Amino acid sequence: MIFYEHAASINKRVKAIPAVREAENFGGKLAIGVVETLASNKFMNILSDFQKQHPNVSISLITGTSPKLLEMIQKYKLDAPFITGQTKN
Numbered sequence: 434m435i436f437y438e439h440a441a442s443i444n445k446r447v448k449a450i451p452a453v454r455e456a457e458n459f460g461g462k463l464a465i466g467v468v469e470t471l472a473s474n475k476f477m478n479i480l481s482d483f484q485k486q487h488p489n490v491s492i493s494l495i496t497g498t499s500p501k502l503l504e505m506i507q508k509y510k511l512d513a514p515f516i517t518g519q520t521k522n
């Protein structure tokens with residue numbers, strides 16, 4: 434049963450690959466929150482590479498503290514936060 438569940442999970446992911454490939458030209462707005470300590474050259478390079486691969490995506494980068502970014506995602510003002518430290522579940 435455990436093997437079956439694992440195999441079914443892998444099968445679902447494999448079936449998703451063509452859909453992801455078809456969506457390579459996706460676009461829209463993406464609001465990313467990041468704590469200032471993570472807004473380093475490496476992070477910015479990764480973001481730049483993403484932007485080059487997906488030019489139809491308009492990225493907004495918001496910096497702030499971890500609690501502030503968590504508050505923003507709870508209020509649906511961010512799509513993804515990159516934070517540090519522990520969070521409450």
